[in-house]
Amino acid sequence: MSYARFSNSDVYVYHDSRGHLTCCMCEIGPDLETKSRTEMVEHMRAHEKVGHDTGDVILGLLEEIEAIGDAVTEEIGAWA
Numbered sequence: 001m002s003y004a005r006f007s008n009s010d011v012y013v014y015h016d017s018r019g020h021l022t023c024c025m026c027e028i029g030p031d032l033e034t035k036s037r038t039e040m041v042e043h044m045r046a047h048e049k050v051g052h053d054t055g056d057v058i059l060g061l062l063e064e065i066e067a068i069g070d071a072v073t074e075e076i077g078a079w080a
Contacts, residue, residue, distance in 0.1 A: 003061070010053045011057065023047075034072070038070050041058055
Protein backbone atom coordinates (compact mmCIF):
# COMPACT_ATOMS: atom_id res chain seq x y z
CA MET A 1 0.00 0.00 0.00
CA SER A 2 1.45 3.38 -0.88
CA TYR A 3 1.01 6.60 1.05
CA ALA A 4 2.44 8.74 -1.75
CA ARG A 5 3.75 8.18 -5.26
CA PHE A 6 5.89 10.29 -7.53
CA SER A 7 2.85 10.91 -9.72
CA ASN A 8 1.29 13.13 -7.02
CA SER A 9 4.21 14.14 -4.76
CA ASP A 10 8.00 14.34 -4.56
CA VAL A 11 8.27 11.18 -2.42
CA TYR A 12 7.36 7.51 -2.78
CA VAL A 13 6.35 6.05 0.58
CA TYR A 14 4.80 2.65 0.99
CA HIS A 15 3.98 -0.03 3.57
CA ASP A 16 5.56 -3.27 2.43
CA SER A 17 4.51 -6.84 3.12
CA ARG A 18 7.38 -7.26 5.62
CA GLY A 19 5.82 -4.69 7.91
CA HIS A 20 8.03 -1.69 7.14
CA LEU A 21 7.30 1.82 5.99
CA THR A 22 9.71 2.66 3.18
CA CYS A 23 10.76 5.96 1.64
CA CYS A 24 11.86 4.60 -1.72
CA MET A 25 14.39 6.35 -3.97
CA CYS A 26 14.87 8.95 -1.23
CA GLU A 27 16.46 12.17 -2.44
CA ILE A 28 17.75 13.33 0.97
CA GLY A 29 19.64 10.20 2.02
CA PRO A 30 19.55 6.45 1.82
CA ASP A 31 16.12 4.84 1.52
CA LEU A 32 14.47 4.78 4.93
CA GLU A 33 12.86 1.56 6.15
CA THR A 34 11.22 1.79 9.56
CA LYS A 35 8.63 0.14 11.76
CA SER A 36 7.83 3.52 13.39
CA ARG A 37 5.21 5.83 11.97
CA THR A 38 6.67 8.67 14.06
CA GLU A 39 10.10 8.15 12.50
CA MET A 40 8.56 8.34 9.01
CA VAL A 41 6.67 11.53 9.95
CA GLU A 42 9.98 13.10 11.03
CA HIS A 43 11.61 11.90 7.80
CA MET A 44 8.79 13.45 5.76
CA ARG A 45 9.24 16.73 7.66
CA ALA A 46 12.92 16.64 6.62
CA HIS A 47 11.76 16.28 3.01
CA GLU A 48 9.46 19.28 3.44
CA LYS A 49 12.33 21.36 4.87
CA VAL A 50 14.17 21.01 1.56
CA GLY A 51 11.04 21.93 -0.40
CA HIS A 52 9.67 18.50 -1.29
CA ASP A 53 5.91 17.99 -1.62
CA THR A 54 5.00 15.05 0.62
CA GLY A 55 1.32 14.98 -0.29
CA ASP A 56 -0.88 13.69 2.53
CA VAL A 57 1.71 11.31 4.00
CA ILE A 58 2.15 13.15 7.30
CA LEU A 59 -1.59 13.58 7.85
CA GLY A 60 -2.24 9.92 7.08
CA LEU A 61 0.51 8.69 9.39
CA LEU A 62 -0.63 10.96 12.23
CA GLU A 63 -4.18 9.61 11.83
CA GLU A 64 -2.82 6.06 11.98
CA ILE A 65 -0.75 6.85 15.09
CA GLU A 66 -3.87 8.13 16.82
CA ALA A 67 -6.02 5.19 15.69
CA ILE A 68 -3.64 2.21 15.95
CA GLY A 69 -0.35 3.44 17.43
CA ASP A 70 3.20 4.09 16.30
CA ALA A 71 4.40 0.55 15.60
CA VAL A 72 3.99 -0.76 12.06
CA THR A 73 3.16 -4.42 11.76
CA GLU A 74 2.83 -6.75 8.81
CA GLU A 75 -0.82 -5.80 8.63
CA ILE A 76 -1.47 -2.98 6.21
CA GLY A 77 -2.34 0.33 7.91
CA ALA A 78 -5.67 2.09 8.16
CA TRP A 79 -5.25 3.73 4.74
CA ALA A 80 -5.68 0.38 2.92
